[in-house]
Amino acid sequence: MADAFVVVDPSLETPPYQQILEQIRALIERGELAPGTVLPTVRQLAGDLAVAPNTVARAYADLQAENWIAADGRRGTRVAERVPSADKRVRGRALHDAVLRFVSSLTHRGYTEGEIADELRRALQLP
Amino acid sequence: MFNAFIHWWMVAFFAALGVWLIAKRNCFGDARSFLCGAAACDDERFTAAIDARYELENFPSAPIAVSVGITSLACGVAAAFAPAAALVFLYAFLCVAIAGGATAGYLSLRRVGERRIASLRSRDANAVVPWYVYLVTAIAAVAPLAFLDARPAAALAVTLAACVIALVARRVATLPALLPGFDPAVEATVDARLRSLRVVNLLGTAVAPAFVFISLGRYTSSIIHLIAFFAAFAALNVTLGVQIVWMRRRPSAAEIASWSHG
Numbered sequence: 001m002a003d004a005f006v007v008v009d010p011s012l013e014t015p016p017y018q019q020i021l022e023q024i025r026a027l028i029e030r031g032e033l034a035p036g037t038v039l040p041t042v043r044q045l046a047g048d049l050a051v052a053p054n055t056v057a058r059a060y061a062d063l064q065a066e067n068w069i070a071a072d073g074r075r076g077t078r079v080a081e082r083v084p085s086a087d088k089r090v091r092g093r094a095l096h097d098a099v100l101r102f103v104s105s106l107t108h109r110g111y112t113e114g115e116i117a118d119e120l121r122r123a124l125q126l127p
Numbered sequence: 128m129f130n131a132f133i134h135w136w137m138v139a140f141f142a143a144l145g146v147w148l149i150a151k152r153n154c155f156g157d158a159r160s161f162l163c164g165a166a167a168c169d170d171e172r173f174t175a176a177i178d179a180r181y182e183l184e185n186f187p188s189a190p191i192a193v194s195v196g197i198t199s200l201a202c203g204v205a206a207a208f209a210p211a212a213a214l215v216f217l218y219a220f221l222c223v224a225i226a227g228g229a230t231a232g233y234l235s236l237r238r239v240g241e242r243r244i245a246s247l248r249s250r251d252a253n254a255v256v257p258w259y260v261y262l263v264t265a266i267a268a269v270a271p272l273a274f275l276d277a278r279p280a281a282a283l284a285v286t287l288a289a290c291v292i293a294l295v296a297r298r299v300a301t302l303p304a305l306l307p308g309f310d311p312a313v314e315a316t317v318d319a320r321l322r323s324l325r326v327v328n329l330l331g332t333a334v335a336p337a338f339v340f341i342s343l344g345r346y347t348s349s350i351i352h353l354i355a356f357f358a359a360f361a362a363l364n365v366t367l368g369v370q371i372v373w374m375r376r377r378p379s380a381a382e383i384a385s386w387s388h389g
Contacts, residue, residue: 003385004247005311024247038249047303048245076249 004032008049013105016051020059022098028068028083029091037079039069133343134206137214141203141221148196155192156232157181161324161374162317172310172386173378176317179307187235191228198224215281215340219288222336226292229329233299244308246315255300256327260369267334267362268293270341270355285340289333296329312386316378324373331366338363 006023008016027033039045042060046053060077063069070080106116121127154160158181202217209217253261268289271282300322306314338359341352 003312003315005244005306005315006247007244007308009243027247033247037247039247040245040249044250044303045245045247048306049243050303 006045006049008051011105011109012102013108014101016049017055017058017062020045020049020051020056021062022094024059024063025066025068028079033079035079035081035083038075039077039079041076134211134214137218137343138203138206141199141206141217144221145196145198145200145203148192148199152189152192152196155188156228156325157186157188158184158317158321160188161321161328170378170383172313173317176307176310176313179309180305180314180317180321183305183307184236184239186232191231195221195224195228211343212281215278215336215343216284218339218343219281219285219336222288222332223291225332226288226295226329229292229295229299229332233295233302236299236302236305239305244306244311245304246306246311248315250304252297252300255323256330256369260327260330260365263358263362263365264293264330264334267337267359270337270359273351273355274341281340285336288336292329292333296326296333299329300326310386316382316386320373320376324370327366327370327373331363331370334359334362334366 004027006020006027008019010016012019014022024033024039033039039060040048042053042056046056049056060069064071064077067080067082067084069077072078103113103116107113148155158177162177199221202221206214206217269286271285271289274282302322304315304318306318308314337355341356341359
């Protein structure tokens with residue numbers, strides 16, 4: 001399986017822990033992180049992303065509380081063997097919220113709705 | 128006769144190393160110089176990832192190489208006028224200067240501030256180089272202690288130098304990954320290879336003082352001395368051999384295939 005990556009964009013209004021949480025959850029939902037996959041330690045991921053260890057620890061704690069990942073003692077943190085079923089309505093709401101946050105952060109930085117729409121069209125290669 | 132030969136050989140070695148470092152000051156310890164052999168492949172993504180890493184690191188090659196080069200030249204001058212017994216101390220001093228350069232490089236890598244992308248693959252610092260490289264380095268680093276009865280001060284100084292350099296190697300093994308973010312799958316491979324090469328390079332530098340110390344002394348009076356000599360000799364060859372092979376290692380077909388899914 002190919003490597004999976006997470007990105008933290010400090011210019012977004014979404015807090016870094018939330019960005020990490022949402023990306024890992026999405027990777028598990030899409031099957032890019034298979035059940036049982038060992039995740040990096042808090043220290044490793046925090047170092048690689050240049051964020052405080054507490055940021056990653058909080059994301060891991062929330063993912064664990066939602067049963068996406070499981071702490072496995074000395075063997076580290078792993079993707080849960082039975083991940084929560086991805087409810088279509090919940091997924092849709094998460095996407096809606098994420099897009100709203102994304103658009104909101106860009107409008108706060110001075111981009112117009114037209115500019116954002118044009119760029120999205122280009123990014124998604126839409127006509 | 129032999130002592131005079133060794134003495135002037137060491138003077139020449141210090142001078143040649145100093146000149147070489149100053150001449151190669153712009154390509155010393157950076158991503159391109161370590162991966163020069165691997166970069167000779169036809170894979171454009173791999174070459175581009177090495178270039179991106181080189182730009183992001185902005186590794187201070189010149190100040191480090193010039194500092195160590197001047198130290199080596201100074202050791203050469205000192206060796207020309209010093210008694211043969213001092214050669215080991217001078218070599219140990221040079222190795223500590225190299226460790227200082229490595230530490231400066233390590234600190235500069237820690238300060239790269241644009242790191243914002245990370246692989247979710249778990250890394251094990253103990254697996255950065257094979258276990259046997261760590262083993263032979265550990266044995267060689269303490270091998271000079273077998274000569275505590277003959278040259279206690281020099282044996283301790285050389286062991287200390289080896290331990291300092293090995294400690295820096297360990298710190299480099301645990302450095303955070305550094306991915307420029309243009310092509311993360313390939314950049315993760317470049318990061319892993321560069322980390323391994325830098326660690327094995329430092330481990331080789333750590334065992335060199337022990338080997339030179341034992342070789343210069345020509346102590347073969349006991350079985351323990353002989354074992355220490357062969358341990359240092361083996362460690363030096365293993366670390367150098369691994370480094371040379373790794374520097375030439377090109378991306379495998381499996382790696383290139385995995386990048387296409389990244």
